Every structure is written in C-alpha cells, then in structure tokens.
Amino acid sequence: xxxxxxxxxxxxxxxxxxxxxxxxxxxxxxxxxxxxxxxxxxxxxxxxxxxxxxxxxxxxxxxxxxxxxxxxxxxxxxxxxxxxxxxxxxxxxxxxxxxxxxxxxxxxxxxxxxxxxxxx
Numbered sequence: 001x002x003x004x005x006x007x008x009x010x011x012x013x014x015x016x017x018x019x020x021x022x023x024x025x026x027x028x029x030x031x032x033x034x035x036x037x038x039x040x041x042x043x044x045x046x047x048x049x050x051x052x053x054x055x056x057x058x059x060x061x062x063x064x065x066x067x068x069x070x071x072x073x074x075x076x077x078x079x080x081x082x083x084x085x086x087x088x089x090x091x092x093x094x095x096x097x098x099x100x101x102x103x104x105x106x107x108x109x110x111x112x113x114x115x116x117x118x119x120x
Contacts, residue, residue, distance in 0.1 A: 015109040019046045019064075022117045031104045037113065038062040038099035048115030055100040057081060060088035061119040062099040067112035071095055074102065089120045 014030035017040055021027070031040030041049040041062075050061035057080050066074065071094055077085070081101045085091045088098075099113065 013106060015104050015106060015111070017104070017108065018110075018112040019048070020112065020114040021046075021048050022115050033104050033106060035104050036100050037064075037102040037104060037108075037111070040104060041099060048119070049099060050119045051100065053100075057084055057098060057100055060084050060086075060098065063088035063091065063119060064097055064099055064113035064115055065092055065095040066097050067114070068095065070111055073107070077101070087120065089116045089118050 013033040015033060017029055017031050017037060019027045019029070019041055027044065027046045029040060029044045029046070031037070036055060038049055038051050038055055042051055049064070052061040053059040055062075063085065074097065077097065078101070081098050084098060085096050088096060097113075102108070
C-alpha cells in the first residue's frame with residue numbers, strides 16, 4: 001500500500017544495487033527505477049564501469065559479473081547483448097552481463113554485480 005501511495009505522490013522508487021570493484025571495494029547505492037544499472041554506476045561515480053558508448057549496447061565497457069544468486073532472476077540476454085559480450089574482458093557464459101541492458105525495477109532491489117579486472 002505504501003508503494004502505491006508513494007507512486008501517486010510522485011516519489012521516485014529506488015532499488016539498492018551493490019557494485020563490487022575488482023579489488024573488492026563495495027559500493028551500495030540507491031538507483032532510481034527506470035534507469036539502467038550502468039546509469040546508476042555512472043551517476044554515482046563508481047569506478048570500473050566505463051560505458052564508452054553511453055548505453056547504446058555498442059561496446060562492452062559496462063561488463064559485469066552478476067552474483068550467482070541473481071543470474072536466474074534477471075531478464076534473458078538479447079542477441080545484441082550476447083554479441084557484444086564476445087568483446088568483453090574474460091566473459092563468463094552464465095554471469096556476464098552488460099549493465100546498459102539491465103533496466104532497474106523494484107525486482108532488482110538487492111542486486112549485486114562485480115566488475116572485471118578491466119574493461120576493453
């Protein structure tokens with residue numbers, strides 16, 4: 001009920017996303033629903049997600065490894081994302097995702113992603 005009331009009042013909904021740098025540094029941030037996981041990292045100054053193409057799914061510099069507990073809870077990769085992941089640094093067939101393709105919803109509250117050693 002509180003969710004519906006806050007929606008009516010125009011209060012933006014947020015999901016807590018945890019970004020883990022390759023060195024283990026954790027960043028827990030609230031990201032507005034409707035944004036992408038990449039935009040949440042960019043807007044909060046989180047290092048390790050370069051997003052060179054600005055979210056157009058035209059590069060692989062927003063590549064992350066999704067926490068194993070979240071892999072099956074995310075929408076399936078579309079063919080364009082699959083193709084771009086071929087260019088990512090050490091992609092994992094199950095856990096690798098491009099954060100520009102992950103739209104933040106209430107269902108992503110608690111999502112944990114880890115950045116690779118580098119972006120290419």
